[in-house]
Amino acid sequence: xxxxxxxxxxxxxxxxxxxxxxxxxxxxxxxxxxxxxxxxxxxxxxxxxxxxxxxxxxxxxxxxxxxxxxxxxxxxxxxxxxxxxxxxxxxxxxxxxxxxxxxxxxxxxxxxxxxxxxxxxxxxxxxxxxxxxxxxxxxxxxxxxxxxxxxxxxxxxxxxxxxxxxxxxxxxxxxxxxxxxxxxxxxxxxxxxxxxxxxxxxxxxxxxxxxxxxxxxxxxxxxxxxxxxxxxxxxxxxxxxxxxxxxxxxxxxxxxxxxxxxxxxxxxxxx
Amino acid sequence: xxxxxxxxxxxxxxxxxxxxxxxxxxxxxxxxxxxxxxxxxxxxxxxxxxxxxxxxxxxxxxxxxxxxxxxxxxxxxxxxxxxxxxxxxxxxxxxxxxxxxxxxxxxxxxxxxxxxxxxxxxxxxxxxxxxxxxxxxxxxxxxxxxxxxxxxxxxxxxxxxxxxxxxxxxxxxxxxxxxxxxxxxxxxxxxxxxxxxxxxxxxxxxxxxxxxxxxxxxxxxxxxxxxxxxxxxxxxxxxxxxxxxxxxxx
Ligand SMILES: Nc1ncnc2c1ncn2[C@@H]1O[C@H](COP(=O)(O)OP(=O)(O)O)[C@@H](O)[C@H]1O
Ligand SMILES: [Mg+2]
Numbered sequence: 056x057x058x059x060x061x062x063x064x065x066x067x068x069x070x071x072x073x074x075x076x077x078x079x080x081x082x083x084x085x086x087x088x089x090x091x092x093x094x095x096x097x098x099x100x101x102x103x104x105x106x107x108x109x110x111x112x113x114x115x116x117x118x119x120x121x122x123x124x125x126x127x128x129x130x131x132x133x134x135x136x137x138x139x140x141x142x143x144x145x146x147x148x149x150x151x152x153x154x155x156x157x158x159x160x161x162x163x164x165x166x167x168x169x170x171x172x173x174x175x176x177x178x179x180x181x182x183x184x185x186x187x188x189x190x191x192x193x194x195x196x197x198x199x200x201x202x203x204x205x206x207x208x209x210x211x212x213x214x215x216x217x218x219x220x221x222x223x224x225x226x227x228x229x230x231x232x233x234x235x236x237x238x239x240x241x242x243x244x245x246x247x248x249x250x251x252x253x254x255x256x257x258x259x260x261x262x263x264x265x266x267x268x269x270x271x272x273x274x275x276x277x278x279x280x281x282x283x284x285x286x287x288x289x290x291x292x293x294x295x296x297x298x299x300x301x302x303x304x305x306x307x308x309x310x311x312x313x314x315x316x317x318x319x320x321x322x323x324x325x326x
Numbered sequence: 327x328x329x330x331x332x333x334x335x336x337x338x339x340x341x342x343x344x345x346x347x348x349x350x351x352x353x354x355x356x357x358x359x360x361x362x363x364x365x366x367x368x369x370x371x372x373x374x375x376x377x378x379x380x381x382x383x384x385x386x387x388x389x390x391x392x393x394x395x396x397x398x399x400x401x402x403x404x405x406x407x408x409x410x411x412x413x414x415x416x417x418x419x420x421x422x423x424x425x426x427x428x429x430x431x432x433x434x435x436x437x438x439x440x441x442x443x444x445x446x447x448x449x450x451x452x453x454x455x456x457x458x459x460x461x462x463x464x465x466x467x468x469x470x471x472x473x474x475x476x477x478x479x480x481x482x483x484x485x486x487x488x489x490x491x492x493x494x495x496x497x498x499x500x501x502x503x504x505x506x507x508x509x510x511x512x513x514x515x516x517x518x519x520x521x522x523x524x525x526x527x528x529x530x531x532x533x534x535x536x537x538x539x540x541x542x543x544x545x546x547x548x549x550x551x552x553x554x555x556x557x558x559x560x561x562x563x564x565x566x567x568x569x570x571x572x573x574x575x576x
C-alpha cells in the first residue's frame with residue numbers, strides 16, 4: 056500500500072534549539088584496554104556528521120559517551136554547553152539514540168515501543184500519540200508490524216522500528232548506530248533520505264555511525280574516520296571520494312584480491 | 327576485606343535503588359496498569375504452588391508433632407502447635423522461599439536481560455527512569471500480594487494439619503478439637519506478626535532481585551549468573567532476616 060518515501064514525513068518542527076556536540080580530549084579505558092585515544096571532534100548544530108571506521112574501532116563507545124551512557128576516563132563531551140555525562144542534561148536536551156541492535160522493549164508490542172516515550176512524558180493525548188506513532192511507522196513502511204512483538208521481527212525490521220521509535224521522540228540531537236546495516240539497498244537508501252529529510256525539516260543535529268559509503272557520501276555534511284580509537288581523518292564528503300591515505304582508501308573501497316588475500320597477510324604478519 | 331567491601335557496596339547500592347524508586351512514588355496511581363499486571367504475575371500465578379506446598383507442610387507438621395506429643399499425652403494440643411508454627415514461622419518463611427524461587431528469579435532474569443540487551447540504556451536515553459517503571463510497580467505489587475498469599479498459605483497449612491490429625495490412626499484428633507485448640511492460644515497479634523514478617527520478606531526479595539538484575543554486566547551468560555545470585559541471596563536473606571524480625575516481634 057505504501058511505498059517507503061521520505062517525503063511522506065511530516066514532522067512537527069521542533070520548537071527550541073538544536074545542539075552541537077563538542078568532544079575534547081576524550082579517552083576511554085575498559086580495564087587496561089584503551090578503546091578511545093584523545094578524541095577531539097566538533098559537530099556543528101544542525102549538521103549531519105557521519106562517523107565511519109572498521110568494526111571494533113570504538114564508534115559505538117564514542118556514541119555512548121555522547122548519549123551519556125558511558126563516562127569518560129579523561130576528557131569531556133559537551134552537548135551545546137551541557138556536560139553529556141551529567142544526568143540533568145537529559146532534561147535540557149532531547150536526544151535519541153538508535154541502537155545498533157535496536158534495543159527494543161521485548162515485552163512491548165511495536166506500537167507500545169513507540170508510544171512509551173510520549174506516554175511516559177505525557178506529551179499528548181492517547182489520540183495524539185496514536186497519530187504520532189502511526190505516522191512514524193508509515194514513514195518506515197511498518198504499518199503491518201504494529202501489533203507484532205520484537206521477537207517476531209527480522210533484524211532489518213527491528214532496526215526500522217528502532218528508527219521509528221527515535222522519530223516519535225522528536226529529538227534535538229539524533230544519534231544513529233549503523234542504521235542501515237542489515238537492510239536491503241532500497242531500504243538503506245530510504246533511511247538515508249529519511250535522515251536527510253528529517254534534518255531538513257527540524258534542523259536536528261544528526262550523528263550517523265555507518266559503514267555505508269554511499270549514505271555517508273550522499274548525505275553527510277562532514278565525515279570523520281576513526282581507526283583504532285583515534286580520529287584518522289576529518290573532512291567533507293568530496294575529500295573521501297578519492298582519499299590519499301591508503302588505509303582510508305582500503306577501508307572505503309576495499310579491492311577483493313584473491314591472489315594475495317588479506318587473511319593470508321594477517322597470518323604472515325603474526326609470524 | 328574485599329569481600330566485606332563488596333557486600334557493603336551491594337547493600338549501599340540496594341538502599342540507593344530503593345531511594346531512587348521511592349522518589350517516584352507519586353507516579354504509582356498513573357501506573358496502576360503495571361501494578362495490576364505485576365500483582366497478577368507475582369501473586370495470582372503463585373497461588374497454586376503456595377496452596378499445595380503449605381498444605382503439605384501443615385500435614386507433615388501434624389504428623390511429626392502427633393508422633394512426639396503422644397509421649398506426653400499432649401495430643402490435644404496439636405492444633406495449637408500446628409496453628410502457631412504455621413502462622414508465626416512456617417507460613418511466612420515457606421511462602422517467602424517460594425516467592426524467591428518463582429518471582430525473584432523471574433524478576434532478576436527479566437531485568438538482567440533488559441540490561442544486557444540495552445533496553446535499560448534505551449530507557450535512560452529516553453529520560454525514563456528504570457526505577458520508576460521497572461522497580462516501583464514490582465515493589466508495590468509485592469506489598470499488595472504478600473499478605474493475602476501468606477494468609478492463604480497459613481490457612482492451607484492449618485487444614486493440612488487438621489486433615490492429618492483427624493485421619494491418622496495414631497493421632498485421631500477430630501477437626502472440632504483441632505480447631506478449638508488452635509483458636510484457644512491464637513491471638514490476633516500472632517496473625518499480624520506473621521503477615522508482617524511475610525511482607526518484610528517479600529519486599530526485600532523483590533528489591534534485592536531488582537538490584538541484582540539491574541546490576542548485570544556483560545552478555546547472555548551473565549543473565550544466568552544473576553538469576554542464581556538473586557535466588558541464593560534471597561534465600562540467605564530470608565533466613566537471616568527471619569531471626570531478626572522474629573526477635574524484634576517477640
Ligand atoms: N563495555 C565494554 N567493556 C569492555 N570493552 C568494551 C566494552 N564496550 C566496547 N568494548 C571494546 O571497545 C572496542 C570498540 O567497541 P565498539 O565501539 O563497539 O566498536 P565499533 O566501532 O564496531 O562500534 C572493542 O574492542 C570492544 O571490545
Ligand atoms: Mg558498533
